[in-house]
Amino acid sequence: MGILVIFIFVVLPPILALITLACVPRFRLTIINFLLFVVGALVGVFVLGGPLEFALAALANLGSRTSLSVENNIAFLSIVVGMLAGGAGLVWLKLRFAGKPLER
Numbered sequence: 001m002g003i004l005v006i007f008i009f010v011v012l013p014p015i016l017a018l019i020t021l022a023c024v025p026r027f028r029l030t031i032i033n034f035l036l037f038v039v040g041a042l043v044g045v046f047v048l049g050g051p052l053e054f055a056l057a058a059l060a061n062l063g064s065r066t067s068l069s070v071e072n073n074i075a076f077l078s079i080v081v082g083m084l085a086g087g088a089g090l091v092w093l094k095l096r097f098a099g100k101p102l103e104r
Helices: 002-023 033-062 070-096
Strands: none
Touching: 002 033, 002 070, 033 070
């Protein structure tokens, strides 16, 4: 269990940051964007991952019994979605508000 927690909170956010910042053309791969993505990913796990996991688990358990492995897959999926949304959202906010000033 401890190795999974270390993987989720230490290894996964930088990997997602590198992949997302390299693939999205507007998000340039800079140190500031990288750090903002990692911080946003960790915040996104708790802000979006928890409620999303609860909602998906409630929907999965409405009509049928699910196994523990299915519930773990739902939890992992919600954590990854929370990380991506939080990290990309924070980098997008930085680009939106701290971008180049408009020319007049």
